[in-house]
Amino acid sequence: MANKFDEILRAFEQSTVSHLVYKDQEFSLELSKDVKTRKEPETLTTVEKVENVEKIAEPKEKEDVLESPANYKEIKSPMLGIAYTRMNPDEEPLVKVGDEIKKGQVMCVIEAMKMFNEVTSEVDGVLKAINFKDEDMVEFDQTLFEVEEHA
Structure with a gap:
C-alpha cells in the first residue's frame, strides 16, 4: 500500500492537476496544491499599453495620403x-x-x-x-x- 501511495504522490507532484481525490477499498486520499508551474509572459503595464497605442495610431497628415486620380x-x-x-x-x-x-x-x-x-x-x-x-x-x-x- 505504501508503494501505491508513493506512486500516486509522485504522479500528482509532477502533474499540473491542482486537486485530486482518490478512493479505493483500502484507503482514501485527497490532495491539493497551488499550481504555478509555467512562467507567465511579461505584460505591459496599462500606461505602457496606452503609450504604444498612441504611437501606432497617430493620424497621418492630409498631405501624406495619396489619392488616385x-x-x-x-x-x-x-x-x-x-x-x-x-x-x-x-x-x-x-x-x-x-x-x-x-x-x-x-x-x-x-x-x-x-x-x-x-x-x-x-x-x-x-x-x-x-x-x-x-x-x-x-x-x-x-x-x-x-x-x-x-x-
Whole structure:
C-alpha cells in the first residue's frame, strides 16, 4: 500500500492537476496544491499599453495620403486563385508598369482548379501599378492593376 501511495504522490507532484481525490477499498486520499508551474509572459503595464497605442495610431497628415486620380481604373480579380504575370515561366511578363494598355488586352492569368483564366483590361490607358507578385494567391475582387485611363 505504501508503494501505491508513493506512486500516486509522485504522479500528482509532477502533474499540473491542482486537486485530486482518490478512493479505493483500502484507503482514501485527497490532495491539493497551488499550481504555478509555467512562467507567465511579461505584460505591459496599462500606461505602457496606452503609450504604444498612441504611437501606432497617430493620424497621418492630409498631405501624406495619396489619392488616385479620378481617371484611374482598377482592374480586379474575378476569382480566387494564383495569379501569373507570364503565360510561361521563360517568357516576358504580359504587362509592365508604364506600358500602354488596350481594352481587351490580357493583363495576367489566374489559375483556379487547374484552369487558367485570363484577366483583361476594361480600358485603354497606361499601367500605373501592379498590386501583386507573380505566383501570389489573389482573392475575389482584389485590385490587381491600376490603369490611368485615356480621356
